[in-house]
Amino acid sequence: MLEDQTAAALHIPAQQAARRAWPTGYPDGYAVVDVETTGLARDDRIVSAAVYRLDAYGDVEDHWYTAVNPQRDPGPTWIHGLTAEMLADAPLFADVAEEFAARLAGRVLVAHNAVFDWTMIAREYARATRTAPVSQRLCTIALAKELGLPLPNHKLESLAAHYGVVQQRAHHALDDARVLAEAFRPSLHLAAGSEVRLPLLACQPLTEWKDSPRPARPSGAGGYAARSWRPARRRTACPYPNPGRYEPGGPLVQGMRVAFSGDTSTDRELLEDRAVEAGLHVATSVSRLTSLLVTNDPDAATSKVTRAEQYGTPVLDEAAFTHLLRDVAPAPGL
Numbered sequence: 001m002l003e004d005q006t007a008a009a010l011h012i013p014a015q016q017a018a019r020r021a022w023p024t025g026y027p028d029g030y031a032v033v034d035v036e037t038t039g040l041a042r043d044d045r046i047v048s049a050a051v052y053r054l055d056a057y058g059d060v061e062d063h064w065y066t067a068v069n070p071q072r073d074p075g076p077t078w079i080h081g082l083t084a085e086m087l088a089d090a091p092l093f094a095d096v097a098e099e100f101a102a103r104l105a106g107r108v109l110v111a112h113n114a115v116f117d118w119t120m121i122a123r124e125y126a127r128a129t130r131t132a133p134v135s136q137r138l139c140t141i142a143l144a145k146e147l148g149l150p151l152p153n154h155k156l157e158s159l160a161a162h163y164g165v166v167q168q169r170a171h172h173a174l175d176d177a178r179v180l181a182e183a184f185r186p187s188l189h190l191a192a193g194s195e196v197r198l199p200l201l202a203c204q205p206l207t208e209w210k211d212s213p214r215p216a217r218p219s220g221a222g223g224y225a226a227r228s229w230r231p232a233r234r235r236t237a238c239p240y241p242n243p244g245r246y247e248p249g250g251p252l253v254q255g256m257r258v259a260f261s262g263d264t265s266t267d268r269e270l271l272e273d274r275a276v277e278a279g280l281h282v283a284t285s286v287s288r289l290t291s292l293l294v295t296n297d298p299d300a301a302t303s304k305v306t307r308a309e310q311y312g313t314p315v316l317d318e319a320a321f322t323h324l325l326r327d328v329a330p331a332p333g334l
Contacts, residue, residue, distance in 0.1 A: 022057070023192055027136070027200075029061075030054040031107040032184060034176040035117050036082065038075030042269075045070035046093060046124050047082050050173035051103040054110075058185035064103050065174040066096050079171050094128040101125075105133040108200065112156045112180055114139035115263040118203055122267075126206040134203045139263060140180060142199040142297060143187050159183045201296065202265035238281035240331035246292040246314045252324045254279030254331040256291035261304040263296060264318050271318070278328040286313055294321045 032052040038044045050065040067082065067090040077083050100121075111117035114137045125132040141154045151158045156179065160167055165182045169175040191198060240255030252258075258280050264271055271294075272282045283290055286307040293308040293315045308315055316324075 021192075023195055026056065026192065026198065027108045028056050029107045030058070030110045030138070030184070031104045031134075032110045032177050032181040033104075033117050033121070034111065034173045034180065035120050036080035036171060036173050037120055038070050038072060040116075042123065044075065044120070045072060046120055047074050047080060047087060048173040049096075049100060049121075050177035051100070052177050052181035053103060053107065054181060054185070058181075058188040060181060063174070063177065063181075064099070065177075066091065066100075068093050068096065081172065093124045097125060097128045097130055101130070101133050107134075109134045109137040109203065110140060110180070110184055111137065112140045112159070112176075114142075114201075119267060122203070122206045131205045132203070136200045137203050138198060138200055140184055140187065142263070143184075143191065145297070145299065146196055146199055147187060147190055147194075149187075156180065156183075163187075199297075201263060204266050204270075206267060206270075235276055235282070238276070238279070240279055240281075242281065242289060242291065243332055244291065246316070248314055251327060251329040252278070252280065252292075253329045255281065257281045257283045257289055258292050258294060258321075259283045259286050259290050259304055259308075261293060261295040261297075261302050262300055264294075265296075266318070266322070271322075274322075274325055278325050279331065280328070286311065292316060292321075294318060 030053070032054060034050050035046045036048045037046055046068050047070050048065070048067045050063065052063045053061040055061055067087055069087045069090040069092050071092065074080075074082050074084055074087055109118060109121075118134070118137050121132055121134075140159060144151060144154065144159060149159070149162060151162055156176065157167060157170065160179045160183050163183045163186050165179050167175065167179050190196075238255060242255050242257055243253045244256075246252065246256060258275055260268060260271065260282075266274075275282055286293055286304045288311050290308070290311070290313050293304060293313050294317070295302075295305060295315060296317050298305060298315050298317075305315075307313070
């Protein structure tokens with residue numbers, strides 16, 4: 001007992017010293033989030049959500065969990081374990097939106113593969129004609145890369161194992177959020193101790209998205225009609241010839257082939273739409289003909305980044321690209 005008390009007494013001054021040296025630009029609080037969903041498409045819904053609120057130093061303040069009735073087939077029950085019968089009496093997202101918002105307000109949203117969790121949350125709030133009170137998000141995958149953690153892959157279980165955090169119910173929103181909160185705290189302290197820049201991205205609400213009906217399809221949840229959060233459509237071919245590669249420091253030119261890789265602050269489809277509207281060609285892969293790759297993570301080992309390096313394709317981050325989108329030069333000859 002005396003040894004435990006002595007260890008605790010020694011730990012407190014060390015913790016206080018670490019906090020005194022805390023980087024001034026770090027956020028004041030975090031909301032570690034996990035959502036389970038009916039699937040990965042834009043008309044899929046949240047079936048459960050959990051939030052662990054952390055203070056500026058990553059210490060847990062409280063936690064919250066709710067199941068959500070998706071009003072449709074719950075999807076992969078073998079993954080999240082929630083059946084239509086279990087969700088039949090759960091609240092709708094609109095019923096928990098205010099309480100969920102209170103957990104997120106004024107905090108950085110933290111998630112593992114944060115673009116997915118944020119997109120699903122933003123869509124649910126837009127469906128409820130509300131806006132999630134989140135201005136920034138932090139992906140723990142991006143943070144692990146920033147810190148150079150020696151992980152075999154970027155699965156949550158690997159991050160948890162690295163810090164000795166034990167998973168009890170994988171793919172249960174509350175336990176996944178707990179595991180991530182416990183793994184995020186040492187990552188946050190490691191970043192603070194090394195004054196590493198946190199990979200924060202802006203969260204743009206989906207104000208440009210409009211709900212539109214879609215033909216009903218059979219489901220296992222009472223025959224609910226699916227709702228497409230945006231009408232599926234095939235983009236028309238770019239009418240301008242490819243003028244070649246982007247020249248660093250110069251303008252974008254109509255007809256340029258632009259590829260995107262990784263997480264973006266603006267929803268990917270909206271960003272692609274803006275590129276198309278400006279007269280650019282959105283490419284699904286990188287080839288020798290690609291004019292430009294847009295990515296916020298140029299060190300990621302994705303196929304697009306790797307090919308861009310092989311071909312010498314110019315790379316811009318999202319902020320620089322969206323700035324250039326304001327004044328795209330007309331295609332040669334126009």
